[in-house]
Amino acid sequence: MADVVLKNVQKSFGKAKVIYGVDLDIRDGEFVVFVGPSGCGKSTLLRLIAGLEDITAGDLSIGGERVNDLAPAKRGIAMVFQSYALYPHMNVYDNMAFGLELAKSSRAEIDRKVREAARLLQIEALLDRKPRQLSGGQRQRVAIGRAIVRDPKVFLFDEPLSNLDAALRVQTRIEIAKLHTDTRATMIYVTHDQVEAMTLADRIVVLNAGRVEQVGSPLELYHRPANLFVAGFIGSPQMNFIECRVAGVGPDEVLVSLPGGGSVSVPVLPHGVATGESITLGIRPDHVRISPEGALTGRVELVEELGENHLLYVDAGQGRRLTVREPGDARHEVGGTVSLDLAREFCHLFKSTGEALPSRVGTTNPAPSSPDLASRAA
């Protein structure tokens, strides 16, 4: 059993507080991704789990045992660093074997493990090479191999793909997912890339400035972001945000008036919002439709053709820019006027505190999850 439990874990570097009380319950065999903007404390949180930094306050337990004061080597973890952290003077074989040599393994046992990992990662032909003779992708494989041979209960990855080019990133991502299926080990993976987070994670932990914003499955975060930050962070292109006013409140819907004069009735629980209050409406580019009698009108500022779909950047007045994603080739030109319709069941409302209004009970996922997540992930 290798569940990882964080209870009010905090970290300060001197006077600078970096992690503000994180509570997390990572189950055995789960693939959890920490995602968040650069500098939000993802690496620090991972290094706290690894034992490379001391925990300032709170409790960390791995496999039911409190490990706050345990050396990294005793925690049953293996870590893959963003910079690979390979020993530059050792060949690939020694890089993988070095950490094992003290672990009371016999020569033959070490040899078997190293060759097994090399086979798994298809780096058997490289065993005699030095790291400098390898490409970035090969180095990353060696770094992963070094983690595999330790047979850890928990794998920790710190942005393992960020130094690779796009094609290699996709390929290695798939291999990491496969490694997870094969080993069933608990994996904690840090990235700033939400596509990696969406595709790899069983659960995503969205971090912002040292605090957990939301924890949930990729689709939960996508469809029901708990706040403005998560809504803006998850999903690409970013969700559109429109400043509105509450025009009316029903038992399970909120009527908002749009800046251009139109209005939308959003099926969410009002949760104490009052008529006249200002509120932020959020809607993803896929759910803004071009239709003859839309609630908003605007001028097309920019068109981006992506082949399978296209993006329209529409100026809806007062510098408010909306992104619209439509399938196929663009049928509108820059400078043209379009009328936009907001699909009401896909609208999110955020109070001025940033908190999202909960969607109506029963409407779990706005059913046919039309956002072509799969194609976006690729």
Added chain:
Amino acid sequence: MSGAVAQTGVPVQSHVQGRRSSLTRSRIRAAWLFIAPSLIILALIAGWPLARTIWFSFTDADLNSLSDYEFIGFENYLANYDGEWLGLLTDPDWWHSVWNTVWFTLVSVSIETVLGIIVALILNAAFPGRGIMRAIILIPWAIPTVVSARMWNWMLHDQFGVINDMLLRLGLIAAPITWTANPDTALWTVVMVDVWKTTPFMALLILAALQMLPSDIYEAAKVDGVHPVRVFFRVTLPLIKPALLVAIIFRALDALRVFDLIYVLTSNAKDTASMSVYARQQLVDFQEVGLGSAASTLIFLIIALLTVMTLAAGRVRLGEDPR
């Protein structure tokens, strides 16, 4: 149309080539122009004295009448008079000074290397006041050798020296030791003062190498649970080896030329004379410019040979960049 292009194409190309080579020629000319002054100065201050010394080593010149000498071939080095071999190569004092120098070099550089590594490792760790410590440790290196040798001479004085006084008070010795005069302790004393003086230099060079090392591999080793001592021998040492070799070569070449330290600490004592001390004695005290020049020439040859050998050995290993 295409024919015209082909026709004009050829001369254009050769014209470009011609211009390129004239550019290269003017670059080479400029390069010579820039290095000429330093070459001339080098020839004047290094080449000329060296050539003169080598020339004198083949003469019977005397310090009293430097202009009045004769060419005597290799007689300063080796000569046979009536079946008796004479000359520098037969002088036991010369060979003793060679041995002293080599012994001094091996022992002092070894100790300095080990101590330098230890000091560098300590200074490389994060602790409060590290910046000040780094400055303080350099003080012995910053003091001119003659000054520090004089200072140690006083501290080691058999009657008034603070070191004998301390050892006596602590009861470690029964009678004062004549550190620099006693043949048993003299060379060790020289080594100790040299270690005191040049360990900071070693430490600084090694510290620079340590700071170039990536920190992530140490974290990887920590996660893998590799013992720090093992990490030092298997990771740190191989990675700083190129810098360490350079530092050792520097120090060894310096140590082979040792003069001021020994001269100030033990004067002209035969027991501790280095090659340089021997040469100075022949040249100045005995006024034997020919013999002294022969000794100087041999020192030059020995050091040049060792330098070429270490550089050749070093190049093989340095070329094998560990990164």
